[in-house]
Amino acid sequence: MNFVKLGEIMHIPDGYLGPYTYIAMWIIMIPIWYYAGRKLSSELRSRQVPLLALAAAFSFVIMMFNVPIPGGSTGHAVGAAIVGIVLGPWAGVIAISVALVLQALMFGDGGITAIAANCFNMAVVMPFVGYYVYKILSGSTDITSSRRVIAAALAGYISLTIAAGITGFMFGIQPLLHRTAEGVPIYMPYSLNITVPAMLLEHLLGFAILEAIVTALIFAYIQKTDSTLLYGERSAQKMRMRKSSTA
């Protein structure tokens, strides 16, 4: 039996997307995975390996924390924004994809046909939106700046909301793409005017707040204890050291 929890629809199950959409998403995702793998193997430092392993595991577990929101839905944070900020967005693609594939195969959380669509939403959109929102809002502030904690929180908030909106869009185009000769929907029956506002509102008012808190807390902890772990910070630190040694 295949039950779909009402709010737990961030993981698209089998049957909700028709072949046009899920096949298109596989075609989009295969080169993204390939490039992310290449990028990771050229950039990964051995010091970051435990953090990469931890990131995938953390994302897996945080997605199991279902929380209720008013209106009767349940949902969860993904943890993908903080992974994108700490490890860089391409490493985020790999880490979150591993968690999502395992969830689909072993636990039936998210469909098999929809693996690529789910990875696109949660393992690509989220770490990239998260990373760039954080980057832009942080500007040239010092790595220890408290503005960066706010930037991380907003990165979490915006990334999950956008991913949810895209998920809603994927659902909502199904009645347009797949109908029987009599006009009856074959896959997701609800159209855009229902799916997009539903997904956006649930996340704007609920789950994205949780994602913001999770992102800010972990960011603040790493920032306070060892900011050299953050993506791009080793090179910055080296430059500072070089500068101070030549001065």
Place this chain on the structure above:
Amino acid sequence: MDKTVRNLAIGLVALIILAPLGLLAVGETFGEWGNEELEEKIGFVPSGLERLSSLWSAPMPDYALPGIGESMTAASAAYILSAVIGVVICAGLLYIIGKRIAKD
């Protein structure tokens, strides 16, 4: 291992132990979209949805162990076991691959 990474790992273990809290939110009261509920809502089950939804049988569907009973204790144990399996496979796989491809 870095102290910060070690502490984050300890935090992860705490999350695993607390994972059953995530079960509280998915009681029957919140409703589930089974095919029956969908039929109730819109009057029919879309044909493609019905066909594809039984495509895959996961070994531990919805992070539960089939056949260990419906009690909260059993569900919590299965949920923690699921989290442990998820952490071991995710972290193990990426650690092994990461160590092989890391440059320095």
